[in-house]
Amino acid sequence: MTDRIVLTTGAGGQVGQALMELPPPAGWRIDGRGRGALDITDPDAVGAALADGAVAAVINLAAYTAVDRAETEPDAAYRINRDGPAVLAEACVRRGIPLVHVSTDYVFDGSADRPWRETDPTGPVSVYGASKLAGEQAVAAAGVRHAILRTSWVFGAQGGNFVKTMLRVGADRDSLRVVADQIGGPTPARAIAETCLTLADRLASGADATGVFHYGGSPAVSWHGFAEAIFARAAALGWRVPRTVEAITTADYPTPARRPAYSALDTTRLTEAYGIAAPDWRTGLDDVLARLTQKD
Ligand SMILES: NC(=O)c1ccc[n+]([C@@H]2O[C@H](COP(=O)([O-])OP(=O)(O)OC[C@H]3O[C@@H](n4cnc5c(N)ncnc54)[C@H](OP(=O)(O)O)[C@@H]3O)[C@@H](O)[C@H]2O)c1
Numbered sequence: 001m002t003d004r005i006v007l008t009t010g011a012g013g014q015v016g017q018a019l020m021e022l023p024p025p026a027g028w029r030i031d032g033r034g035r036g037a038l039d040i041t042d043p044d045a046v047g048a049a050l051a052d053g054a055v056a057a058v059i060n061l062a063a064y065t066a067v068d069r070a071e072t073e074p075d076a077a078y079r080i081n082r083d084g085p086a087v088l089a090e091a092c093v094r095r096g097i098p099l100v101h102v103s104t105d106y107v108f109d110g111s112a113d114r115p116w117r118e119t120d121p122t123g124p125v126s127v128y129g130a131s132k133l134a135g136e137q138a139v140a141a142a143g144v145r146h147a148i149l150r151t152s153w154v155f156g157a158q159g160g161n162f163v164k165t166m167l168r169v170g171a172d173r174d175s176l177r178v179v180a181d182q183i184g185g186p187t188p189a190r191a192i193a194e195t196c197l198t199l200a201d202r203l204a205s206g207a208d209a210t211g212v213f214h215y216g217g218s219p220a221v222s223w224h225g226f227a228e229a230i231f232a233r234a235a236a237l238g239w240r241v242p243r244t245v246e247a248i249t250t251a252d253y254p255t256p257a258r259r260p261a262y263s264a265l266d267t268t269r270l271t272e273a274y275g276i277a278a279p280d281w282r283t284g285l286d287d288v289l290a291r292l293t294q295k296d
Pocket residue numbers: 009010011012013014015016034035038039040041060061062063064065080084102103104105132151152153154155159160
């Protein structure tokens with residue numbers, strides 16, 4: 001029997017590159033397309049990409065992820081984060097295949113004092129968050145069999161992320177200031193990629209748990225706590241790190257976009273439906289630092 005194909009968009013991004021390194025699930029082949037090979041906002045290109053009858057699921061990792069820039073580029077953010085997923089969802093409906101779509105903790109306003117559940121009310125406080133929420137709504141409205149995977153604070157060996165920024169900036173400075181009053185769940189890109197592949201496989205095989213699922217790293221931590229963990233491990237691996245990491249408030253570090261103060265995600269629904277537990281970011285961080293240390 002020929003392998004089924006899982007078409008993966010945004011394959012050149014942080015999670016996309018992590019996914020392209022993974023072995024596909026048994027019986028599958030991954031067709032990963034970067035932005036140059038497939039623009040998700042182009043219905044003709046998406047139709048052509050799905051024309052191969054072996055395509056049995058789609059994973060959408062393409063997104064506009066520049067959170068601050070989105071405040072002044074709302075049209076671009078909505079085109080990619082809302083209209084693109086709508087194009088993909090409609091194409092999947094026509095072909096009768098499922099869509100795994102990745103979304104974000106930034107759909108919430110940050111006011112909770114326990115990890116957010118799928119049933120909690122959304123309330124984005126940024127253009128990026130609002131555009132991602134609109135994308136979720138477009139996917140649900142299209143009537144496609146779908147899993148929307150909300151994740152948070154993504155880090156990996158590839159692409160730009162907080163871990164790599166800390167290592168780069170920390171190498172040149174004696175002291176750093178990092179925000180301590182935003183709490184969330186750092187999530188390894190590779191774990192997200194594995195979960196997307198599992199969901200694509202299970203949905204294509206008829207699994208009936210669909211809708212929104214949360215998947216965020218555990219335990220919840222502040223950016224400051226995360227930075228301290230990064231530097232403690234990096235120092236042991238021989239990296240030059242700052243002597244002090246000062247805890248500051250969000251007010252001390254103004255950014256164009258607001259961020260939720262508390263955005264940890266409760267992964268219980270995904271665990272109950274698919275047996276996938278929240279990843280421990282400390283293990284993921286060890287893996288990523290080991291890989292970055294080898295590269296250097
Ligand atoms: N990064 C995080 O901390 C974070 C947190 C929560 C959720 N998420 C979500 O996780 C998913 C993956 O994020 P990521 O960190 O891998 O983002 P990323 O590194 O920015 O990758 C996104 C990719 O999408 C591509 N893209 C943009 N517009 C496109 C279009 N019209 N058609 C096709 N591809 C397009 C980008 O290409 P260009 O680089 O050429 O623009 C980029 O390669 C996204 O849905 C994101 O919203 C991310």
